[in-house]
Amino acid sequence: MTAVIQTLDTPDGPFTLLADEAGRVLASGWTADAEAILGRLRVLPDGVQAGETAAADAVRRYYDGDLAAIDAVEVVQSGTPLQTAGWAALRRIAPGRPLTYTELAAVIGQPRAVRAAASICARNAPALFIPCHRVLRSDGSLGGFAWGTDVKRALLVREA
Secondary structure, rough: EEEEEEEEEEEOEEEEEOOOOOOOEEEEOOOOOOOHHHOOOOOOOOOEOOOOOOOOHHHHHHHHOOOHHHHOEEEEOOOOOHHHHHHHHHHHHOOOOEEEHHHHHHOOOOOOOHHHHHHHHHHEOOOOOHHHHHOEEEEOOOOOOOOOHHHHHHHHHHHH
16 A cells, blocks of 8 residues: 655644545644654555645644534544544544543543553544544643644644
């Protein structure tokens, strides 16, 4: 499989998307560094070429205020059944209504698996499209984010 990579300018800095031949987002994040994006993948594509991705339009619309624009973008990533359930749960978190890691663990049916919930967020490759930025610590603080807490904070403010 040859993947397409594209970097966009956003108010939060460069945002790079990596999509498969079907246009599904494999990985994305706030960087212009292709290696950082590829480093989020468990399985690398056979090749990568620069080009236009269908998902780029959704990113532009999101930043123009259509927060739901990212919801219909197809993503693909492989993981354990618990990770897959967690990523599906993350997609259901509404903008402006973040959950805590504890709440995410409960949503996926594993209320004592708070560390696993945090790990699900940390291993999420298609950031923004699977909105792991919408998960906070129990005390309301930001917690970690692969692309930096400044970006996480800006996304949450935009969605509030």
